[in-house]
Amino acid sequence: MAWGDARTSGDALSDLGLWLGELAVFDATVAAVPFLWDLAVTDSVTCRAEVIELLQAVLEHGNAPQIEVQHAAHLAVLRGRSLVDVLSGDEDPAVRAAAIDLAGAIDGHACGTCRPRRAPAPCPPAGPRTPPSG
Secondary structure, three states: OOOOOHHHHHHHHHHHHHHHOOOOOOHHHHHHHHHHHHHHOOOOOOOHHHHHHHHHHHHHOOOHHHHHHHHHHHHHHHOOHHHHHHHOOOOOHHHHHHHHHHHHHHHOOOOOOOOOOOOOOOOOOOOOOOOOOO
16 A cells, blocks of 8 residues: 555555444554554555545544444544644645545544543532431
C-alpha cells in the first residue's frame, strides 16, 4: 500500500478497510490506526485521501459488543487531530478535502462511547438507623 501503484494500493486499502473499520471496529483496528496516520502523512503513498477516509470510517463505526475496543479505536483516531491540520494544507486537493471532512468529524465527534462519562452519584451518608418497630 505504501509503495505500490495506485491500483495495487487502492485494492490493498480496500481489503484493509473491511478488516479495520468499514463494518465495525476490531481489536486490530486500535493497533492499526497509528500506522494509518503514518500512511496519511507520507507523500509517497498514492492513496492518502482514501487512508484519511478510512480513519473517518473508524471514527464513525463501532462495535457494541466490545465497547472498550470501540472507545480505544476512536481515541486513536482523535489523537491524530494535529495531523489533520497539516493534511488540510496538503498540495493534493483530494487529501485536503478528505482531511477537512475528517477534521469536521473529529471536532463534532460525540458518540455515546466517547462522551465524557459522568461519575455515579455518591451514596448518601449513612445516618442513624432506627430499629424496626413492631
